Amino acid sequence: MEKKVEYLTNWIKEKVEEAGANGALVGISGGIDSAVVSSLIKRAFPEQSLGVILPIDQEVEDQEDAVTLVEQIGLNYIGINLTTPYQTTHATIREKLKEKGDWQEERSQLGGANLQARLRMSTLYAVANHYGYLVIGTDNAAEDFTGYFTKYGDGGVDLVPLINLRKEEVRELAEYLEVPDSIIHKKPSAELWEGQSDEDELGVSYDSIDDYLRGESISKKDEERIQQLHKNTQHKRQVPAGPAPYEGE
Ligand SMILES: Nc1ncnc2c1ncn2[C@@H]1O[C@H](COP(=O)(O)OP(=O)(O)OC[C@H]2O[C@@H]([n+]3cccc(C(=O)O)c3)[C@H](O)[C@@H]2O)[C@@H](O)[C@H]1O
Ligand SMILES: Nc1ncnc2c1ncn2[C@@H]1O[C@H](COP(=O)(O)OP(=O)(O)OP(=O)(O)O)[C@@H](O)[C@H]1O
């Protein structure tokens, strides 16, 4: 485990230095993925790393797991409350679409959820620009394969150190790195709306996705669901498509 941690830590260090950046930061949610990335950036850059806690509809102090984590690992951190920017932006969009007669309440949940992820991304980049740091993402192999992230939201980052790790491998790393149990055993959730659960929304468990990624056989139903998610989200793993150069008259 120590070798794996060293490998990931050195990789982050090399990529940040290669970019000529001063250090690294990560958004901290109180979930396991960002907890592991927090520990890695602290090891890579003990003095030049930053955790950013970005609550929406909550106070920074209420993000207890996130605060406990940064204090435990001694990571320099900052809390920026995005409740007002989120509510203002969302209300402005709602008002304009209502005026146009196009607003549909039942279609608003996902757009609002993705807006939260994209406001966090914009905030992380504003802070990163300020310090000359890179933004470190938290996507793991299961999320990447199924496209379970917001395009240009939590998917909008500079480096993705966990991208080849299955969820089970992230858990193993978290245990080795002594991430608090309350974080390790929490039900994975993007927390973009009340009661959201990754596995309910995905329609398949992380264990099943991990088995699939390991090449093991899983139920036909799960296999079809994973392949459908992968296919539908192909665009998120690519640079935006453009036409070939025009070669006519
Ligand atoms: N074929 C295609 N080629 C090019 N672009 C395409 C496209 N199909 C859709 N698009 C574009 O992509 C958009 C849809 O993608 P996107 O905006 O990402 O939206 P979408 O994939 O519908 O939603 C994001 C999902 O990720 C989950 N999430 C988000 C954030 C964090 C976490 C977490 O685990 O923490 C999970 C969230 O709960 C939700 O299930 C469309 O509105 C359209 O603009
Ligand atoms: N309140 C928040 N403050 C700062 N960053 C956040 C917040 N919520 C989400 N993020 C960022 O978005 C990322 C994606 O969330 P995701 O839920 O996939 O990861 P996680 O919360 O670390 O782990 P888990 O998947 O176990 O819930 C987080 O890792 C974090 O970097």
Ligand SMILES: [Mg+2]
């Ligand atoms: Mg989460």
